Amino acid sequence: MNSEQDAERAAFLRREIARHDRLYHVLDRPEIADAEYDALFAELKALEARRPELVVAESPTQRVGAAPLAGFATVAHDPPLLSLDNTYDEADVREWHQRLLDHLGVTALDSPLAAEPKLDGLSCRLVYERGRLVLAATRGNGDQGEDVTANVRTIASVPLLLADGAPPRLDLRGEVVMPRKEFDQLNRALAAAGEKTYANPRNLAAGTLRQLDPQKVAQRPLEFRVWALGRVDGAPLPATHSAAMQWLGELGFKTVARDGCVGDLDAVLRWYRELLARRDEFPIELDGVVLKVDAFALQERLGFTARSPRFARAWKFPARQATTRVRDIVVQVGRTGTLTPVAVLEPVQLSGVTITHVTLHNAAEIARLDVRIGDLVLVERSGDVIPKVVQVAEGARSGAEREFQFPAACPECATAVVKDADFVAVRCPNAACPARLLRGLEHFVGRSAFDLEGFGEKLLAQLIAGGHVRTPADLFRLDFDTLRNLERMGDKSARNLLERIAAAKRRPLERFLFALGIPDIGETAAQQIAHHFATLERVRAATREEVEAIHGLGPASAASLVDFMQSEPGKALLDALAAAGVAALPAAPAGGGPFEGRTFLFTGTLPTLTRAEAEARVKARGGTLLSGVSRKLSYLVVGDAPGSKLKKAQELAIPVLDEAQFLALLERGPEAGA
Ligand code: IVH
Numbered sequence: 001m002n003s004e005q006d007a008e009r010a011a012f013l014r015r016e017i018a019r020h021d022r023l024y025h026v027l028d029r030p031e032i033a034d035a036e037y038d039a040l041f042a043e044l045k046a047l048e049a050r051r052p053e054l055v056v057a058e059s060p061t062q063r064v065g066a067a068p069l070a071g072f073a074t075v076a077h078d079p080p081l082l083s084l085d086n087t088y089d090e091a092d093v094r095e096w097h098q099r100l101l102d103h104l105g106v107t108a109l110d111s112p113l114a115a116e117p118k119l120d121g122l123s124c125r126l127v128y129e130r131g132r133l134v135l136a137a138t139r140g141n142g143d144q145g146e147d148v149t150a151n152v153r154t155i156a157s158v159p160l161l162l163a164d165g166a167p168p169r170l171d172l173r174g175e176v177v178m179p180r181k182e183f184d185q186l187n188r189a190l191a192a193a194g195e196k197t198y199a200n201p202r203n204l205a206a207g208t209l210r211q212l213d214p215q216k217v218a219q220r221p222l223e224f225r226v227w228a229l230g231r232v233d234g235a236p237l238p239a240t241h242s243a244a245m246q247w248l249g250e251l252g253f254k255t256v257a258r259d260g261c262v263g264d265l266d267a268v269l270r271w272y273r274e275l276l277a278r279r280d281e282f283p284i285e286l287d288g289v290v291l292k293v294d295a296f297a298l299q300e301r302l303g304f305t306a307r308s309p310r311f312a313r314a315w316k317f318p319a320r321q322a323t324t325r326v327r328d329i330v331v332q333v334g335r336t337g338t339l340t341p342v343a344v345l346e347p348v349q350l351s352g353v354t355i356t357h358v359t360l361h362n363a364a365e366i367a368r369l370d371v372r373i374g375d376l377v378l379v380e381r382s383g384d385v386i387p388k389v390v391q392v393a394e395g396a397r398s399g400a401e402r403e404f405q406f407p408a409a410c411p412e413c414a415t416a417v418v419k420d421a422d423f424v425a426v427r428c429p430n431a432a433c434p435a436r437l438l439r440g441l442e443h444f445v446g447r448s449a450f451d452l453e454g455f456g457e458k459l460l461a462q463l464i465a466g467g468h469v470r471t472p473a474d475l476f477r478l479d480f481d482t483l484r485n486l487e488r489m490g491d492k493s494a495r496n497l498l499e500r501i502a503a504a505k506r507r508p509l510e511r512f513l514f515a516l517g518i519p520d521i522g523e524t525a526a527q528q529i530a531h532h533f534a535t536l537e538r539v540r541a542a543t544r545e546e547v548e549a550i551h552g553l554g555p556a557s558a559a560s561l562v563d564f565m566q567s568e569p570g571k572a573l574l575d576a577l578a579a580a581g582v583a584a585l586p587a588a589p590a591g592g593g594p595f596e597g598r599t600f601l602f603t604g605t606l607p608t609l610t611r612a613e614a615e616a617r618v619k620a621r622g623g624t625l626l627s628g629v630s631r632k633l634s635y636l637v638v639g640d641a642p643g644s645k646l647k648k649a650q651e652l653a654i655p656v657l658d659e660a661q662f663l664a665l666l667e668r669g670p671e672a673g674a
Contacts, residue, residue, distance in 0.1 A: 006047060010054045013044040017060040018161060025157040025223075026254040058132055058161040065150045068213035072146035075137040079230070081123055081173060082142060082307055084290065084314040090269060093291065096313050097265050100293065103302060103310065111295035114241050115268040116260035117275060118314055119225060120202050120287040121177030122209060124152065126224075131166040133158065138209065142307070148209055152176070154218035157225075159252035166251055167235030174226035175256070178205040179283045182221040191368075199378050199391040200321060201285045226255045227290070240294045262294060276317055277604070277643040280382070288316035321380045322355075323393065324348035329360065329373055329404040333412050333435035335443055335517050337427040341366060341404065343377070343389060350381045358387045363406050364424050370394070374401035410435070431569065434464050437471075440517050444472040448523055448613055449515030450504045454497050462486050472515070473576035476501055505582050509536060510616070512584035516573070520560040523612045527619055528553050529561065530587035540565050540574065593622020594669040601626045603646060604639035606659045614659075617666055629654065634670075637662045 017040055024030040024037075041060065048055045055062065087093050101107060123139035136152030138145040152158055155176070162170070178186075183201040190197050198204040208220045229237075229244045238244040245257035259282075261271040272289050279286055293299050293311040302311040328344040341360040348355050358379055360366050369392055371377060376393040409416050410428035412435035417426050428436060441460045445452035452475070463469040468482050478501060483494035507515070510530035514523050521529070532550045533539045542565070547558040564570040600618045602611055602625075609617075614637065615625055626633050629648040636649040636656045649656055657665060 003051070006051050007054055010044065010047050010051075010059075013040055013047070014056075014059050014161075016040055017044065018159070021060065021156055022159065022252055026159075026249075026252065060160070063154050063156075063160070064218045065153065065214050068215070069150060071212070072148060072210075075135065075140075075145050075147045077125060077137070077140075077143055077145060080142045081125060081139045081145070082304065082309060084312055085305075085308045086288075086314045086316050088316055093269070093313065093315055094265070096291075100302060100310070104298070109264075109293070109298070111240070111293055111298045112262050112264060113268045114245075114257065114260060114262050114292045114294045115271055116227065116256040116290050116292070117282065117284075117286050118288040118290045118316075119175040119177050119227075119256060120200070120285040121175040121205050122202070123173060124148070124176045124209075124224065125171065125173050125230065126152070126158065127230075128162055128166060128170040128172075130168055131162040133160050146210075150214045151209055151211060151217040152224070154214055155222045155224050157223050157254050162251045167232050169231070169233035170235075170251075171230030171232070172226055172248065172253075173228045173230055174224055174253075176205055176209055177201065177223050177225065177284050178208070178221065179223060180285055181283065183285075186220065200380075223284070224254065225284075226253045227257075237296065239296060241292050241296065241299070242294050244296075256290075272315060273641075274644070274647075277641040279317065281644070286317060287319075288314055290314050318352040319349070320351050320382055321378055321390070322348045322350050323376055323378055324355075326371060326373055326375045326377055329366075329371075331407060331411050333410060333428050333433060333439070335436060335439040336519055337429060337431075337433065337436050339406070339410070339417060339426045339428060341406070343371065345377075345379065348379065350379060350387060353381070355379060355381065355387050358389055360389065362424050363426065366404060372397075372401035372403050374398075412436075432470070434461075437464055437469075441469065441472060441475070443517045444515045445475070446515075448610065448616070449511055450507055451511070452500055452504050454493075454500060459486070471573055471576060473573060473580045473582070476505060476577070476580035476582055505580075506585055507582075508620070509534070509539075509584040509587040510620070512536065512582075513539065516564065516570075518560055518564045518570075520554070520557040523616055525553055525557045525561075527587075527616060533587075535586050536574075536584040587620075593620070595621040595623035595666075598623045598634040598670055599626045599632055600624070600635050600637060601629060601633055601645065602637045602639070604642040606637070606639040609659060614662070621666060635662070635665070 017037070020030070020032060020037055020040070044059070045061050048059065048061055087096060100109060125135075125137045125139070125145065126133060127135040133149070133153065135147065136149045136158070137147055140146060153160065178201040180201055183198070183204055186204065187197045198207065205222060208217055208222060211217050226245065226248050228241075229248070238247055242257060242262050245255040249255050249258065261268060263271070268291060275286070275289060291313050293302060299309070299311040302309070304310065325346045326343045327346055330342050330344055332340045332342050334340060341362070343358050343360055345356055345358060360369070360371065369389055371389060371392050376396040377389045378391040378393070379387050380390045381387040406426055407417065410430065410433055413428065413430050413433040415428055415430040415433065418429050419426050430436070438457070438460055441455075441464070442457060444450055445455040445460070455475070460469070463478075463486075466486075468478065469475060478498070480494055480498060483489055483497055484491060508530070510527045513521060513529055514526035528550050529539060529547070533542060542562065544558060544562045547553065547561055548555060550558070595618065600623050602614055606614060618625060629636065629645050629652065631652060633649065633654050636645060636654055638646055638656055638658060646656065
């Protein structure tokens with residue numbers, strides 16, 4: 001090929017690759033397979049190797065610069081990168097809105113509001129000249145930042161060359177983030193390599209952007225999303241923020257506006273609630289939303305205070321991470337005897353809940369975190385996940401912190417503990433340990449088990465301490481005098497408890513089995529077993545082969561069930577329950593029931609039922625559960641914070657029930673044709 005043809009081919013390949021980069025990284029709409037993309041890339045690389053004079057800075061092969069940097073140059077920002085004032089609730093937002101009206105001397109705003117997710121990453125400023133990326137800089141102190149161009153060039157969603165129609169000079173601002181999935185993967189890889197992990201995606205993104213070696217940055221999947229236009233020279237400005245975002249999208253950027261909403265105050269308030277409910281489904285960690293007056297003319301009239309614009313506000317989500325101190329580390333003894341270390345914290349607010357205790361799981365986890373009594377720690381609560389310690393602020397140590405020693409004896413019954421070969425699990429081997437008994441009884445009386453309301457931890461502890469209850473069967477032998485003589489117990493309460501005990505003597509087989517607290521037999525396994533064998537007698541007589549044949553039941557659960565049924569303590573407990581008059585109601589065989597052929601999906605938190613309970617009730621009546629909203633769904637049951645599923649169900653005209661309606665439906669059976 002002659003040099004002209006090579007030059008043309010190189011230009012074609014550069015355009016094609018840039019187009020596919022945009023389709024994949026910006027629009028999430030790839031048109032070709034990875035292998036085809038790789039082939040285009042390899043061809044361009046080979047061509048450029050053969051003809052080095054064809055290499056240009058905007059070539060996709062040049063995203064990663066050659067040599068590591070010695071440091072970052074300082075960049076002045078004009079206009080400066082400001083920050084946002086925060087609001088925390090609807091009242092704050094309404095007050096801000098009213099202040100806008102007062103400032104403008106109007107009763108209604110002559111512009112909608114633009115609302116966008118607030119990405120939890122790092123501000124970054126990009127400058128393009130004649131369509132080419134010439135500068136990327138961090139926010140720094142707002143007036144001056146650092147030149148991180150070499151690093152930002154490696155981010156695939158940052159176009160090196162803009163589409164046609166780009167102005168001679170364009171200055172824009174956005175957020176560099178690491179999507180949550182990539183963050184988790186990277187953190188796991190770092191942990192496996194014995195390296196220090198990062199507390200959150202923002203820290204990892206920040207650490208990456210300040211790497212001096214662009215080669216390393218290129219291996220970390222950062223993303224860039226635009227949130228504002230800076231200065232534009234040589235082209236007319238759009239009239240609104242939303243139009244500007246649309247334009248930037250056409251020039252090749254991913255913007256935050258594509259996940260946002262433009263509307264009046266009420267629309268924006270509604271959108272905030274929806275986004276908060278869907279927070280965990282969003283691929284990037286969000287710390288709230290940003291509200292902006294959409295029209296640039298009004299933005300200008302509203303202007304700025306010292307450090308922030310009047311026309312925009314951040315509305316923060318409840319924090320999921322907070323720093324607090326470890327007051328103590330205590331040990332809890334579980335139902336199966338496992339000793340679990342638990343950090344006692346100075347109370348701290350997390351996602352609107354006060355956290356006072358957080359599990360540290362085991363000795364290995366304590367070693368991994370190197371957490372000590374007195375340490376300042378970062379705790380996190382994601383979605384409905386239980387809180388955890390993410391990181392210790394080692395730099396904040398005074399020297400007075402104490403390392404935690406695992407006790408050699410059970411803190412409850414003083415029996416010497418036994419350790420696993422790998423020291424991960426430490427157990428109290430004493431089956432009569434009062435702590436084990438207490439946890440076992442709590443499980444037995446739990447809502448998904450015997451559902452014995454009123455038997456709280458304090459009452460059970462008293463019954464154990466008084467020698468009245470040594471096994472769950474003893475609960476059914478309690479008499480009026482024993483209960484009446486307990487602390488803070490009146491005649492009426494004692495009689496109520498006795499009534500509940502009498503009523504609990506008949507429980508469905510699946511609950512009965514679950515209540516026994518057999519290792520690896522959770523609610524679902526208990527249901528499967530109950531439906532398969534139908535009666536307790538058959539479960540007691542089952543062989544391992546028979547149990548293993550139950551579809552969907554794991555081998556560990558099968559082994560555990562048979563071991564329990566054939567063990568002396570297991571047999572003794574079942575005999576004692578039978579002797580006390582407790583019986584398991586036979587289960588309906590699998591596949592039958594009034595709701596056969598009907599499908600259910602739950603979303604949000606129900607006021608009284610746990611998700612597991614609600615689902616168990618559906619299955620017990622022959623219904624099935626779906627994992628997403630589709631035309632196949634018969635009913636969507638919604639609780640608090642229902643999220644996007646509700647919207648979709650409404651669009652598909654699928655019946656939506658709240659908990660009370662759901663329970664009523666189960667009672668009455670499905671309507672014909674529903
Ligand atoms: S607008 C004058 N929009 O939040 C500053 N900022 O707490 C205008 N951020 O420094 C900022 N998502 O780094 C804006 N959709 C969004 C944003 C956003 C994240 C960051 C940004 C800013 C910080 C302020």
